[in-house]
Amino acid sequence: MVRVQRKKISLPERVEKHISHETPRIGISQCLLGDEVRYDGGHKRDVFLTDVLAPFVEWIPVCPEVEAGLGTPREAMHLVGDPDAPRLLTIRTKVDHTATLQDFSQRRVKELRECDLDGYIFKKNSPSCGIHRVKIYSVKGHPGKQGIGIFSAAMQKAFPLLPFEEEGRLNDAPIRENFIVRIFCYRRWKNKIQGQRITRGMIVDFHARHKYLLLTHSRSHYHDLGQLVAKAGDYTPRDLANHYGTLFMDALKSKATVRKHVNVLQHLVGHFSKQLSSIERAELQETIQDYHQNFAPLAVPLTLIKHYVRILAVPYLLEQVYLNPHPKELVLRHHV
Helix, strand or coil: CCCCCCCCCCCCCCCCCCCCCCCCEEEEEHHHHCCCCCCCCCCCCCHHHHHHHHHHCEEEEECHHHHCCCCCCCCCEEEECCCCCCEEEECCCCCECHHHHHHHHHHHHHHHHHHCCCEEEECCCCCCCCCCCEEEECCCCCEEEEECCHHHHHHHHHCCCCCEEECCHHHCHHHHHHHHHHHHHHHHHHHHHCCCCCCHHHHHHHHHHCHHHHHCCCHHHHHHHHHHHHCHHHCCHHHHHHHHHHHHHHHHHCCCCHHHHHHHHHHHHHCCHHHCCHHHHHHHHHHHHHHHCCCCCCHHHHHHHHHHHHHHCCHHHHCCHHHCCCCHHHCHHHCC
16 A cells, blocks of 8 residues: 655645645655655755645655665666666666666556556656656766656656656746646546546536636647537547546646737636726726736736626636636746
């Protein structure tokens, strides 16, 4: 049985840790939580993860090298040889730990299937955990091509729909917002189809609620998903869910942009603009233009739109996930 570890983290009084079926379960490189499991006996605690995101997720920490039995501290290692099948060697003594990490990875992947993960955050540049631009060295010790870590490669192969990211890239506000959107969407999707009898109507309803969120990521995916839902009767509910879930998560990989957001904001306004005065319409359009020209963050026009949606009680928009895709306390849209 996999041990689920919850870190004891001091939280602001206004935020309480709440673990429920709505809470994403996120795999994470253990050193990022402040645990001293690095090769040098240190850690790489990430403040955003431990102090900001932690109240809203449940961590499943993993350190492949320690759990594989290599100990702490240990000799530093790097990847050597073929980027498609690199060897994991210690830098000074050239001890080959490839088989040890590969065997561990296969075992841990099987265990993590039981954890119902919604995402995974890896340590950047790690020969076991990195997923972007991990250096691959020649046998003579010269850096050459780039690849991915041994454990992270096994994870990507085993969980093709799972949102993956490195902690370093989460410093980029759009990438951070996109990853958080994906993990909460994945949890919402699984809650919809797990533990109950799936119906086509459930999937149609899910699609309707995520319409504008999808449009900020990929119009082509939104069109394809709409076509799939329109032909729901051609599939069994389970087959429809499988097709929809795969395409839905693939859509969210596409990066939301300012232009796409502006397009969606204008669509939202179209639902209630006739109910506004000319002054109110002008003010709303000004906030959208300010966002379009990078004079204001996305939160500014969204706050005003959500205000009108509430006071005018626009039912269709009240149900749109786009307006509240993740906990407001994360204030992610104040930075994009």
